[in-house]
Amino acid sequence: MDTAFFFLFNGIVYGLLLFMLSSGLTLIFSMMGVLNFAHASFYMLGAYFAYQISTHIGFWPALIFAPLIVGCLGAVIERYGLRTVHRHGHVAELLFTFGLALLIEEIVILIWGRNPMPYSVPSELDFALFEIAGNSYSAYKIFMMLVSISMLLFLYGIIARTRIGMIIQAALTHPETVDTLGHNVSRVFMLVFGVGTGLAGLAGVIGGNAFVTEPGMARALGTIVFVVIIVGGLGSLTGAFVASLLLGVIQTTAVAVDVSLADLVATVGITTSAADANDLMHKTLSQVAPILPYLFMVLMLISRPRGLFGTRDA
Amino acid sequence: MLQVRDLNAYYGKSHVLAGIDLDVAPGQIVSLMGRNGAGRSTAIKAIMGLVTATGSVRFAGAELIGLKPHQIAHRGIGYVPEHRDIFPSLTVRQNLKLGLKGGRPARRWSIDELFELFPALEARADTAAGVLSGGEQQMLAMGRTLMGDPDLIMVDEPTEGLAPLIVTRVKDLLLEMAKRGIAVVLCEQKLTIALEISQRLYVVGHGRIVFAGTPAGLEADPSIRREWMEV
Numbered sequence: 005m006d007t008a009f010f011f012l013f014n015g016i017v018y019g020l021l022l023f024m025l026s027s028g029l030t031l032i033f034s035m036m037g038v039l040n041f042a043h044a045s046f047y048m049l050g051a052y053f054a055y056q057i058s059t060h061i062g063f064w065p066a067l068i069f070a071p072l073i074v075g076c077l078g079a080v081i082e083r084y085g086l087r088t089v090h091r092h093g094h095v096a097e098l099l100f101t102f103g104l105a106l107l108i109e110e111i112v113i114l115i116w117g118r119n120p121m122p123y124s125v126p127s128e129l130d131f132a133l134f135e136i137a138g139n140s141y142s143a144y145k146i147f148m149m150l151v152s153i154s155m156l157l158f159l160y161g162i163i164a165r166t167r168i169g170m171i172i173q174a175a176l177t178h179p180e181t182v183d184t185l186g187h188n189v190s191r192v193f194m195l196v197f198g199v200g201t202g203l204a205g206l207a208g209v210i211g212g213n214a215f216v217t218e219p220g221m222a223r224a225l226g227t228i229v230f231v232v233i234i235v236g237g238l239g240s241l242t243g244a245f246v247a248s249l250l251l252g253v254i255q256t257t258a259v260a261v262d263v264s265l266a267d268l269v270a271t272v273g274i275t276t277s278a279a280d281a282n283d284l285m286h287k288t289l290s291q292v293a294p295i296l297p298y299l300f301m302v303l304m305l306i307s308r309p310r311g312l313f314g315t316r317d318a
Numbered sequence: 319m320l321q322v323r324d325l326n327a328y329y330g331k332s333h334v335l336a337g338i339d340l341d342v343a344p345g346q347i348v349s350l351m352g353r354n355g356a357g358r359s360t361a362i363k364a365i366m367g368l369v370t371a372t373g374s375v376r377f378a379g380a381e382l383i384g385l386k387p388h389q390i391a392h393r394g395i396g397y398v399p400e401h402r403d404i405f406p407s408l409t410v411r412q413n414l415k416l417g418l419k420g421g422r423p424a425r426r427w428s429i430d431e432l433f434e435l436f437p438a439l440e441a442r443a444d445t446a447a448g449v450l451s452g453g454e455q456q457m458l459a460m461g462r463t464l465m466g467d468p469d470l471i472m473v474d475e476p477t478e479g480l481a482p483l484i485v486t487r488v489k490d491l492l493l494e495m496a497k498r499g500i501a502v503v504l505c506e507q508k509l510t511i512a513l514e515i516s517q518r519l520y521v522v523g524h525g526r527i528v529f530a531g532t533p534a535g536l537e538a539d540p541s542i543r544r545e546w547m548e549v
Contacts, residue, residue, distance in 0.1 A: 170415070170416055171416065173407050173408055174408060174413075176407075177403075177405060177406060178403040178405060180387070180403075181399055181403035181405075182416070183387040183388045183391075184366055184391055184396075184397040184399070185388075185391060185416060185417055185462065185466055186388050186391035186392050187416075188388045190386075
C-alpha cells in the first residue's frame with residue numbers, strides 16, 4: 005500500500021509536469037488550429053536557459069527569468085514566423101513547427117553540445133522531506149508539485165475570472181466574431197502562444213534538473229505530450245489535465261510492476277514453459293511500459309477519436 | 319455616413335462582388351436583398367474587413383479598406399453574423415460583456431436595458447449561452463454587438479429559422495436601433511420585413527447591384543422581384 009502511494013505520488017508529480025506542457029499546446033491548438041511540433045523544444049529551452057542562468061545568479065532567479073525569456077521568444081516566433089506561415093494553411097504551419105523543432109535542437113547542440121548539462125536540483129531543496137515505510141519523498145518533488153498546482157490555479161483563474169480569459173474562451177470557438185467585436189484576436193493569439201511556450205519553459209526549469217537536461221529531452225517528452233492532448237481531447241484543458249495525470253501515473257507505476265501475462269495465467273492454473281521466456285507472454289509490464297502511452301493513444305483513436313473531453317475529432 | 323464604391327471581392331478565382339456601390343445615412347435602415355449566393359453576405363463581410371476586397375468603403379469620412387475587423391469595430395461599425403456565433407461556454411451576461419469595447423460601457427445601451435427589451439435573456443443571464451433557443455441566441459447576438467455602441471450595425475439574416483413571434487421582436491429591435499440614431503444594414507431574404515422597415519433597398523444579383531431605391535420603387539417593379547429575388 006505504501007509502495008503504491010509512493011508510485012502514485014511520483015506519477016502525479018510527472019503528470020502535473022506533463023500538464024504544464026500540454027495545457028499550452030492544447031490552448032494553442034484550440035485557438036489557432038496549430039499543432040505545434042516545436043512545443044517540447046520550448047521545454048528544452050527552459051531547461052537550458054535555467055541551467056545557464058543558475059550558473060551565474062542561481063536557481064531562484066532562473067525560475068523567474070527562464071520562462072519569461074522562453075515566453076517572449078515564443079511570442080516573437082508567433083508574430084514574425086507562424087503568423088506569416090498561417091496564410092499558407094495548416095500543412096505549412098505543421099512543417100514550420102516541425103522545422104522549428106529541428107532548428108532549436110541543432111542550435112542547442114551547437115551552443116551546449118550533445119552531453120547532458122550538470123543542471124542539478126538546488127541545494128536548498130535537495131533533501132528528503134519525509135519518509136513513509138522506507139520510501140523517501142524529496143523536497144524538490146513536493147516543490148515541483150506546488151509549482152505545477154500554482155500554475156494550474158493561476159491559469160484557471162485567468163481563464164475563468166478575467167476579461168482576457170473570457171476573450172480567450174470566446175476565441176476558442178469563434179475567433180472571427182471576437183475580432184468583429186473590437187478585440188485584437190491576433191494579439192490574443194500571440195499572448196496565448198507566448199504564455200503557452202512560457203509554461204513549457206517553466207516545466208523545463210523544474211523538470212530539467214529533476215530528470216536530465218540534454219538535446220534529446222524535447223523529443224523524448226514531445227511525443228508523450230502529443231499523446232496527452234489526443235487522449236484528453238484536442239482543445240480541452242480539462243482533458244489535458246485528466247490525461248496528464250492518467251498517463252503520468254500509468255507510466256510511473258508500470259515501470260515498477262514485474263508481472264507478465266504468463267504470471268497472470270498461472271494464477272488460474274495454466275503454466276507456460278520456460279522455453280518461451282522471450283515471447284510476449286513473459287514480457288513484464290515494466291518491460292512494455294514505454295509503449296503503454298502509445299497503445300493507449302491508438303486505442304483511444306479507434307474507440308473515441310475525440311478523446312476523453314474533446315469536441316472535435318483528432 | 320457609409321459610402322461604398324466599386325467594391326470587388328474574390329473567393330479564389332470566383333469574382334463574388336463585382337463593383338458594389340451603396341450609401342447609408344445616419345439612423346437609416348437599408349436592406350440588402352437577393353437570392354442565396356448573390357453576394358449580400360459577402361458585401362457586408364467585405365465592409366467589416368472579414369473578406370479581402372478592393373474599392374472604397376468610407377465610414378464617417380475615413381477609409382476602411384485594408385483595416386482589420388477589430389479596427390473597423392472601433393471606428394463604430396457593428397456586425398451580427400448569420401449564424402449568430404454565440405460563445406457557448408460563456409454565460410449570457412459574459413457574452414454581452416464581451417461586446418463592450420475595452421470594457422467601457424456603451425453610451426446608448428446598458429445590459430439592464432437590453433434585459434428589459436429581452437426578459438428571456440435576463441432570466442438566463444447566468445446560464446451558459448450554448449443552451450439558448452435560436453430566437454434567444456439571435457437576441458443575444460444583436461445585444462452583444464449593441465453593447466459595443468456602434469453607429470452603424472450590419473445584421474446578416476436575423477430572422478432565418480425563427481418563429482413569427484420572434485421575427486416580430488427582431489423587427490421591433492431593429493426599429494428601436496434606428497430610433498436611437500443607429501444606422502442599420504439588413505441582409506435579408508424575407509421581403510415583407512425589408513419592405514416594412516427599410517427606407518432604402520438594394521437588390522444584389524451576381525455580385526452587382528441590380529436595383530437601388532425605395533420599398534415603393536421595388537414594389538412598383540415586379541420584373542426585378544421576378545428576375546432577381548424569387549426562387
